[in-house]
Amino acid sequence: MKLVIQGGRVIDPANDIDQQADLYLQDGKVAALGQAPEGFEADQVLDASGQIVVPGLIDLCAHVREPGYTQKGTIASETRAAAAGGITTLVTPPDCKPIVDTPAVVELIIDRAEAAGNARVLPMGALTQGLKGEQLAPLHALHSSGCVAFSNVRQPVRSSLALMRSLEYAATHDLLVQFQPQDESLTGKGCMHEDTTSSRLGLDGIPEAAETVEVARCLLLVEQAGVRAHFGQLTCERSVKMIQGSRERGLPVTCDVAIHHFFLTDENVAGFDSNFHVMPPLRSQLDRAGLRQALLAGDVQAICSDHQPHEAAAKQAPFAATEPGITGLETLLPLALLLVEQGMIDLAQVIDRLTCGPAKILGQSELGNLSVGSAADVCVFDPEEKWTLTDDNCQSAGRNTPFMDFEFKGQVTATVFGGKVVYQRAEQG
Amino acid sequence: MFEPIDANQIQLNSQGQLKHFLTTEGLSRELLTEILDTADSFLDVGERQVKKLPLLRGTTVANLFFENSTRTLSTFELAAKRLSADVLNLNISTSSTTKGESLRDTLMTLHAMHADMFVVRHSDSGAAHYIAQHVTPDVAVINAGDGRHAHPTQAMLDMLTIRRHKGDFSKLTCAIVGDILHSRVARSQIHALRTLGVAEVRVIGPQTLLPRHIEALGVMVYTDMNEGLKDVDVVMMLRLQKERMNSALLPSESEFYKLYGLTEEKLAIAKPDAVVLHPGPINRGVEIESSVADGPRSLILDQVTNGLAVRMAVMSMAVSGQMQEKQNNGENA
Structure with missing residues (x-):
């Protein structure tokens, strides 16, 4: 299979490329940029004139809900949504049912993703068995089956000793550990950021310390264990600063922020709209500004969707009784482009945080770039096209997003995964 | 980026009259004063030999208490009866309902029985908002206490x-x-x-x-x-x-x-x-x-007496606000 993407503006931050060029893909790999390789005869041509061509996006946290919660979404439905959003690699957290703490579950996820063929799914394994925070999960076996990182998600590892031993074991095998830092007792039954709005609404608040206390504990133990660690979906400026401080001292730590935290704040909850019920919670305006600065400075190395699709009923209840989360695969790139539109960050920088930034965190050198020999994963988008996310055009099984009926500028026109076109926007009018 | 929905967009009809009573926040001084004036006028009803007014005759009031309460429930019941409404009391402890869907189901069932008013107490902040906005906007919802939010x-x-x-x-x-x-x-x-x-x-x-x-x-x-x-x-x-x-x-x-x-x-x-x-x-x-x-x-005891009058006031105002809204919608249709 030979494919050429013609006439687009190619932005490949990993190689510092931003130029108009043709991109040649062959046998699932990037074959060349600019000049066709000798004897290349395209089986398929994608016209990308007036469009932007970037490496397929890598999303460091997307819940695909399978196995276990298929009323919310399936690997097939959610990877289809990913393809429509220009995302070719998804990292999935281990809290499906059964939990990803045996190689069989890892294989099931990878097999189903391969059968669907829309995107690459890289499972994260459980750090502890059953995510109970006590007994170490079989990290080495899980890694051999395909897990790219290990996390206890938001489930507590109450014993600091158990956490340290887990990190030391992960370090033994040079495995990446991911934290979704949240102190259990400080979080309590909280459902939103603790501040003026939570006080006014009478909703249980989650103080900033619920995140920062756990970040501090994890950083100290990471230093002790010498493990590679990534902090996912941070919400507080202070957390990012602590992690950056550790980086500057040479610790192998990185972090990401979910895209909606760059736009929404706790004040959005004021109308009790359950679409703003997310975990970790939307924080203050100051945090939002701080996270934006940190993204620009490179202190936040990746942006993820923290995709959490739900069936309608999960959001039909009083605010605190609804399930948290936003369905986010299809709005990841459009919202990232909105940051550019708002003058917050350059296009190439934001593409970096969506492609080679996350690839470096995962240690996947053949992903997130358009070097010759890298995976033929490509996202092509029209930066000027205005469109609205609607119930009709949304591909995810989940419709739970405050961005429903929101007008975006910049739309994915084609997604190539492993050298095959997996998504192509329907011809306009 | 998004303007949160103001409670008044839910609790007032197009003429600015009360059609639900969810929160005191954001209501005008005129409207709060109107509630107090109306309640004042109901106070002497309790002193009469015949303590009933026909204002809610033919309407059905369902008291839905998802949180235990005898005092508040009984004052709402008495207030509805003094206004000649038919009253249905439902004490639904939250433990017997699984969250979310069943709250909605309970309400939709009562809605199908053509209840005209729901008096709701629930342990979740925003429960009354949720019902008035998303479940039964055409039934007058009176918030009898939602979580830590409003009473x-x-x-x-x-x-x-x-x-x-x-x-x-x-x-x-x-x-x-x-x-x-x-x-x-x-x-x-x-x-x-x-x-x-x-x-x-x-x-x-x-x-x-x-x-x-x-x-x-x-x-x-x-x-x-x-x-x-x-x-x-x-x-x-x-x-x-x-x-x-x-x-x-x-x-x-x-x-x-x-x-x-x-x-x-x-x-x-x-x-x-x-x-x-x-x-x-x-x-x-x-x-x-x-x-x-x-x-x-x-x-403290004056508060109890006044509580009855205030509840009669907001119940009659909300039912009339709903009727007004329906008439307007009927005319527009």
């Missing part, structure tokens, strides 16, 4: 009690004392007092029982009750739930009583003609001294 009829009966004893709100300093953090009553009182234009609203309690940045609601914050009660005209006590003692919020009942209990001695710090309110049921010797609760300055 607007309680606040309005307090306002009626204050107005009947003190008259002009603009000269008053009011202090709300005790567990502000967990209190839906306090939040509704604060909004109502501010809108009615009292000179100053204070909250008094230990930091563990004060919500974060409560001053943003326009109140003065005091942690010392002896300071906070100076020059106060109205002392509004709150009930302290026993379970707060077990959660590191307070060391003991006796220490709380010593620092924040309303004793004769502490009441003497307030103005000589200061009055005392309490939403009940009272914990004697925990937040209030018996002699204060039963004393001449206590308005």
Whole structure:
């Protein structure tokens, strides 16, 4: 299979490329940029004139809900949504049912993703068995089956000793550990950021310390264990600063922020709209500004969707009784482009945080770039096209997003995964 | 990026009349005054031989209490009966319902029975908003307490009690004392007092029982009750739930009583003609001294009487606001 993407503006931050060029893909790999390789005869041509061509996006946290919660979404439905959003690699957290703490579950996820063929799914394994925070999960076996990182998600590892031993074991095998830092007792039954709005609404608040206390504990133990660690979906400026401080001292730590935290704040909850019920919670305006600065400075190395699709009923209840989360695969790139539109960050920088930034965190050198020999994963988008996310055009099984009926500028026109076109926007009018 | 929906977009009809009663926050002074005036007019009904008015004849009121309460439930029941409504009481403890879907199902079932009004008490903040906005917008929803968020009829009966004893709100300093953090009553009182234009609203309690940045609601914050009660005209006590003692919020009942209990001695710090309110049921010797609760300055029993009138007022206003809305929609259709 030979494919050429013609006439687009190619932005490949990993190689510092931003130029108009043709991109040649062959046998699932990037074959060349600019000049066709000798004897290349395209089986398929994608016209990308007036469009932007970037490496397929890598999303460091997307819940695909399978196995276990298929009323919310399936690997097939959610990877289809990913393809429509220009995302070719998804990292999935281990809290499906059964939990990803045996190689069989890892294989099931990878097999189903391969059968669907829309995107690459890289499972994260459980750090502890059953995510109970006590007994170490079989990290080495899980890694051999395909897990790219290990996390206890938001489930507590109450014993600091158990956490340290887990990190030391992960370090033994040079495995990446991911934290979704949240102190259990400080979080309590909280459902939103603790501040003026939570006080006014009478909703249980989650103080900033619920995140920062756990970040501090994890950083100290990471230093002790010498493990590679990534902090996912941070919400507080202070957390990012602590992690950056550790980086500057040479610790192998990185972090990401979910895209909606760059736009929404706790004040959005004021109308009790359950679409703003997310975990970790939307924080203050100051945090939002701080996270934006940190993204620009490179202190936040990746942006993820923290995709959490739900069936309608999960959001039909009083605010605190609804399930948290936003369905986010299809709005990841459009919202990232909105940051550019708002003058917050350059296009190439934001593409970096969506492609080679996350690839470096995962240690996947053949992903997130358009070097010759890298995976033929490509996202092509029209930066000027205005469109609205609607119930009709949304591909995810989940419709739970405050961005429903929101007008975006910049739309994915084609997604190539492993050298095959997996998504192509329907011809306009 | 997004403007949150204002409660008034839900609780008022297109003419600005009440069609649900969800919160005192954001309602105009005129509307709050209208509630008080209407309640005033209902007060003498209780004195009559025949205590019924025909205002809600033929309508069905469903009292949906997802949280246990006998006092509030019975005043709503009596208020509806005095207005000649048919009343259905449903005590649905939250433990028997799985969350979300079944709340919706319960309401849709009652909706199918053509209930005209839901009086709802629920342990989740925003429950009444949710029902009025998303489940049954065409049924008048009266919030009888949602989580820690609002208890607007309680606040309005307090306002009626204050107005009947003190008259002009603009000269008053009011202090709300005790567990502000967990209190839906306090939040509704604060909004109502501010809108009615009292000179100053204070909250008094230990930091563990004060919500974060409560001053943003326009109140003065005091942690010392002896300071906070100076020059106060109205002392509004709150009930302290026993379970707060077990959660590191307070060391003991006796220490709380010593620092924040309303004793004769502490009441003497307030103005000589200061009055005392309490939403009940009272914990004697925990937040209030018996002699204060039963004393001449206590308005606790007046509050109960006024509560009936206020509930009759908002019930009749909301039903009429709904009818008005339906007529308008019918004309437009």
